Amino acid sequence: MPSEEVIFQDKVDREIRIEPKDWMPADYRKTLIRQISQHAHSEIVGMLPEGHWITRAPTLKRKATLIAKVQDEAGHGLYLYAAAETLGITRDEMVDQLHAGKAKYSSIFNYPTLTWADIGAIGWLVDGAAIMNQVPLTRTSYGPYARAMVRICKEESFHQRQGFEILLVLSRGSKEQKAMCQDAINRWWWPSVMMFGPNDESSPHTAQSMKWKVKRFTNDELRQRFIDICADQVKVLGMQLPDPDLKWNEETQHYDFGPINWEEFWQVVNGNGPCNKERMTARIKAHEEGQWVREAALAFAGKMSSRAGVRG
Amino acid sequence: MSIAYILHLADNALVLGHRNSEWTGHGPILEQDIALSNISLDLIGQARNLYQYAATLIGNGATEDTLAYLRDENEYKNCLLVELPNGHWGTTIMRQFLFSAYQHPLYERLSDSNDENLNAIARKSLKEVTYHLRWSSEWVIRLGQGTAESRAKMTDAVNDLWPYTQDLLLHSPEEKEKWQERVQSIFKHASLNIPADVKMISGGFEGKHTSHLVEMLNEMQHLQRTYPGVEW
Ligand SMILES: [Fe+2]
Ligand SMILES: [Fe+2]
Ligand SMILES: [Fe+2]
Numbered sequence: 001m002p003s004e005e006v007i008f009q010d011k012v013d014r015e016i017r018i019e020p021k022d023w024m025p026a027d028y029r030k031t032l033i034r035q036i037s038q039h040a041h042s043e044i045v046g047m048l049p050e051g052h053w054i055t056r057a058p059t060l061k062r063k064a065t066l067i068a069k070v071q072d073e074a075g076h077g078l079y080l081y082a083a084a085e086t087l088g089i090t091r092d093e094m095v096d097q098l099h100a101g102k103a104k105y106s107s108i109f110n111y112p113t114l115t116w117a118d119i120g121a122i123g124w125l126v127d128g129a130a131i132m133n134q135v136p137l138t139r140t141s142y143g144p145y146a147r148a149m150v151r152i153c154k155e156e157s158f159h160q161r162q163g164f165e166i167l168l169v170l171s172r173g174s175k176e177q178k179a180m181c182q183d184a185i186n187r188w189w190w191p192s193v194m195m196f197g198p199n200d201e202s203s204p205h206t207a208q209s210m211k212w213k214v215k216r217f218t219n220d221e222l223r224q225r226f227i228d229i230c231a232d233q234v235k236v237l238g239m240q241l242p243d244p245d246l247k248w249n250e251e252t253q254h255y256d257f258g259p260i261n262w263e264e265f266w267q268v269v270n271g272n273g274p275c276n277k278e279r280m281t282a283r284i285k286a287h288e289e290g291q292w293v294r295e296a297a298l299a300f301a302g303k304m305s306s307r308a309g310v311r312g
Numbered sequence: 313m314s315i316a317y318i319l320h321l322a323d324n325a326l327v328l329g330h331r332n333s334e335w336t337g338h339g340p341i342l343e344q345d346i347a348l349s350n351i352s353l354d355l356i357g358q359a360r361n362l363y364q365y366a367a368t369l370i371g372n373g374a375t376e377d378t379l380a381y382l383r384d385e386n387e388y389k390n391c392l393l394v395e396l397p398n399g400h401w402g403t404t405i406m407r408q409f410l411f412s413a414y415q416h417p418l419y420e421r422l423s424d425s426n427d428e429n430l431n432a433i434a435r436k437s438l439k440e441v442t443y444h445l446r447w448s449s450e451w452v453i454r455l456g457q458g459t460a461e462s463r464a465k466m467t468d469a470v471n472d473l474w475p476y477t478q479d480l481l482l483h484s485p486e487e488k489e490k491w492q493e494r495v496q497s498i499f500k501h502a503s504l505n506i507p508a509d510v511k512m513i514s515g516g517f518e519g520k521h522t523s524h525l526v527e528m529l530n531e532m533q534h535l536q537r538t539y540p541g542v543e544w
């Protein structure tokens with residue numbers, strides 16, 4: 001009889017999805033809980049920087065589109081919390097970990113949204129980088145996660161197109177609008193490039209995650225793909241990416257790019273970004289102020305079911 | 313139907329949609345954050361349809377956006393109830409309920425209107441409003457019955473909002489009776505009381521607003537006012 005571990009790895013190798021009731025290594029479970037909950041938290045915290053512009057969106061159509069987008073992100077958070085729950089953790093536990101600072105979320109959301117153009121830049125670059133990261137996850141080895149990602153990726157690509165279109169209108173607009181557009185690209189470019197995580201040589205878990213097919217491509221592979229695509233798209237906008245070293249390389253058939261400021265990356269990851277505190281304060285405030293609502297809903301549900309019990 | 317009345321309906325929908333959208337990302341329960349955002353989207357969609365219709369009657373280059381973004385607060389014709397700050401979740405729920413209980417019979421009636429455009433908008437919106445009314449009614453009952461704390465909060469919400477209910481119905485006398493019936497019945501289920509001897513405040517239709525609307529429009533109209541005449 002082969003061991004459970006061997007059966008598990010064999011399934012993974014043959015691209016058979018692992019489902020909640022299947023045996024899985026404890027570390028696989030742990031890795032997935034960390035990764036999926038981190039992803040869920042990112043969706044929820046990510047609602048804040050963009051939500052900031054809902055009340056100031058410049059047209060009714062833009063306002064409606066932005067509400068719908070931020071609402072989609074809430075939906076993504078929901079699917080992902082549900083996927084993580086199949087691994088034996090509750091949404092409450094995950095949310096508590098986030099608020100206690102024990103769980104991370106994507107650092108990109110610790111940057112501020114200063115102008116309307118930021119809404120475009122986030123859609124184009126941040127949702128764009130998310131798609132690049134997430135499309136391979138639709139084939140990740142854990143079934144519930146892979147299925148959640150299918151739905152999420154569809155919506156993310158819609159967000160990306162909307163974001164690009166916001167920038168396109170600005171890029172063809174007044175002098176001020178053009179400047180706004182370039183400024184937003186300048187501020188969001190490098191943080192987006194960093195969304196793929198540390199370089200492969202400083203990413204110790206990559207090998208194991210690849211073997212488990214939790215990950216399909218390395219950070220650097222995905223980053224290069226993202227840069228190649230954006231370097232072409234930015235031309236349509238008639239704008240520039242803020243990287244003087246960005247240059248097409250005939251030999252590699254990829255764009256070369258300049259050094260990444262990893263010092264900044266780790267600063268933000270470790271809580272010292274421009275908005276880390278603000279984001280957590282907002283989430284905790286919403287949670288605490290909602291406490292009485294959740295308690296009332298629970299109490300009411302209890303009353304209803306005990307009434308139903310008497311009747312039945 | 314007069315242009316003023318159509319703008320009144322549009323402004324009601326926009327201002328409440330805007331207020332509700334301030335909750336997006338800050339709701340007490342993720343599922344309800346999504347639900348209220350949905351209601352926001354419905355209301356803003358209704359506002360856009362109504363403004364577009366009004367714009368065709370007004371002419372002169374009016375569009376949904378000139379009507380929403382370039383009118384001052386004294387030209388806004390919404391009822392005062394919708395412009396009040398959100399308060400806590402209970403106040404938001406109560407306001408939505410009081411409003412939906414008015415909007416539902418209103419759109420029912422307008423679904424039979426001779427005005428073809430209004431008729432079409434009302435028919436399209438009625439399904440949405442039916443959901444808003446059901447959702448908010450359920451929450452009024454849930455919070456009215458939930459805990460001592462939630463009950464106290466809902467009682468506060470009723471007391472805070474009740475002075476604005478006359479203004480809500482002032483220009484829709486046809487809906488008054490149905491509104492009263494609905495409110496009484498849901499309050500009964502929620503064990504909430506209608507406050508007595510309340511001093512009523514009105515004037516929204518005539519453009520006499522609270523400072524809350526001024527603040528709201530300052531924020532909402534900021535970009536259009538700062539960079540006039542460009543495309544977004
Ligand atoms: Fe998302
Ligand atoms: Fe995402
Ligand atoms: Fe997105």
